[in-house]
Amino acid sequence: MAFSNPLSGAEDLCLLSSTELASAYRTREISPVEVAQAAMDRAEAVNPDFNAFTFIDRAGALSAAAASDKRWLAGEPLSPVDGVPATLKDIVWVKDWSVRYGSTTTSDIPYGEDAPAVALMRAAGLVFTAQTTTPEFGWKAITDGVLSGVTRNPWNAAKTPGGSSGGAAVAAAVGAGVFHLGTDGGGSIRIPASFTGIVGLKPTFGRVPAYPASAFGTVAHLGPMTRSADDALAMLKTMSGRSLADWNQGAGVLPSLDAEPVDLRGKRIGHWFASPCGPVDPEVAAIVDAAVARLEKAGAIVERITLPGDNLLDLFHHHWFTGAAARLAAIPLDQRSAIDPGFLEIARDGAAYTSTALVTAQVRRADFGAAMDQLLSEYDFIVSPGTAIPAFDAGLEVPADGSYTRWTQWAGFSFPINLSQQPACVIPCGLTAEGLPVGFQIIGARGEDARVLLAAANLEALFSS
Structure with a gap:
C-alpha cells in the first residue's frame, strides 16, 4: 500500500x-x-x-x-x-x-x-x-x-x-x-x-x-x-x-518557551552538509540543497560548515553501546535468548570497553559539546538533512545494498546532537522520485527550543509556498 x-x-x-x-x-x-x-x-x-x-x-x-x-x-x-x-x-x-x-x-x-x-x-x-x-x-x-x-x-x-x-x-x-x-x-x-x-x-x-x-x-x-x-x-x-x-x-533554569516570532532574514545560518560517518544520498542532498537555496532567497546568510571534533561515530558508540551493556546486565541470563540479536551484539561490544576508554570518551564528549556551544554562538542556527538516506525496506536495520552494517552509520546527522544536547527539529522539505519524504533539520543553541520551533514554522511556510 x-x-x-x-x-x-x-x-x-x-x-x-x-x-x-x-x-x-x-x-x-x-x-x-x-x-x-x-x-x-x-x-x-x-x-x-x-x-x-x-x-x-x-x-x-x-x-x-x-x-x-x-x-x-x-x-x-x-x-x-x-x-x-x-x-x-x-x-x-x-x-x-x-x-x-x-x-x-x-x-x-x-x-x-x-x-x-x-x-x-x-x-x-x-x-x-x-x-x-x-x-x-x-x-x-x-x-x-x-x-x-x-x-x-x-x-x-x-x-x-x-x-x-x-x-x-x-x-x-x-x-x-x-x-x-x-x-x-x-x-x-x-x-x-x-x-x-x-x-x-x-x-x-x-x-x-x-x-x-x-x-x-x-x-x-x-x-x-x-x-x-x-x-x-x-x-x-x-x-x-x-x-x-x-x-x-540539574538545578539550572532553562529559558522560557515563550518567544517572539523568528524572522529568518539576516540570520547567519550554518549549512552542515556532510555526515561525519558516510555519504549522503544524492537525491536527499539535492532536495535539501534546494531547500537551503530557498532559505537564502528569503534573506538568510548561509555558509557551509563542518562539525567540530573527529571520529564522532566512535564517540557515540562508547556512550550508546555501554548503555546497552548496562541494560542487558539487568536481564536474567535465562531470558536473553529472546532478545533482539542486534541489541545483544552492541551490548557485548559495549561490555568490552574499558573503564578508562569510557572516561576518555566522556572527556572527548565534553570537548565536542563545548565546541558545539561555541559554533552556535557564531551562528543563529545550523541546518542539515534530517537523515543521509530516505526510508528503506521495512524489517531491516540497514539498507540491503551492503553499504552499512549498523544503523548508526546512516544516522550521522542525528547522534552528534545527542552528544552535544542542543535542540534539533526535523520538518519535511520535499519528496524523492519514489514519493518518500525528505527531512530538513534545524539546530539551535542550548535552551533555545522555542526559537528553533518558531524558525521551523517559518520554514514550513517557506517550503510549502
Missing part, C-alpha cells in the same frame, strides 16, 4: 491542530469525546497496515475526554490544550498501562505511576488514546521487534518509518491524534520524522524531565512529534518542567 499523502481520506477531526481543537471546544462546535473517538477509530483502521500501536485505551481515553468536556463547558480548562488527544511510546511509564519497552523480557503488570513528563501532560488535560511501538529498549533507528512485529511507513508500507519512535511517527502521519511522545537517544525522534514527513523535536537536554533514568544516560531525550511546528511547541510546553525525580536535569 502506498499513499500520496498519509492523511488523505482521514476524517476532518483527525486533521485539526491543537489550536483549532481548543477553539472548537470553547465554542462547543465539537467535543473532546468526539475527537478522542475519531483519533482512536483512525488508529484502529490503519493498524493492520502499519502496526504502529501496541494497544488503544478506549475506556481510559473516553473517560478523560468526558472530564475535559465538562471543564470546557464550565469555562475552566486545565490548559490551552485540554482535551487534545495524545499517544505515548512504549518506553515511558504510564499509570494503569503495561509498558514493555518493546521486549518480551519485561513485565506486563500495569504501572502505578506516570513518568514525570506523562504526569505533566496529564495535568494539562491531554487525553491519552494509545501506546505506540518501539524496537526492543529503543536500541535502533527502525521499529520492529519480537514483541510488536514490524512497523511500516504510511507513505509506502514496504518501507520503514524509522525509529525508535516509529510508531509515534506513524500515528502523527496518519492523523491518529495530535500530540505524540517520542524518545531520542541518537535520532529516534528526528529519524522517523524525516522518514514519514512529520515534525519531530529533540529538545535541549533537561528541558523535559525523564524518570527512570535511561540506561543510555545523558544522550537520551524525550520530545514531541506532531504534524506542525506550532503543535510541537504547544506539546513541548505541556511536557516541560522541573522534576526532583530527574537528577540529570
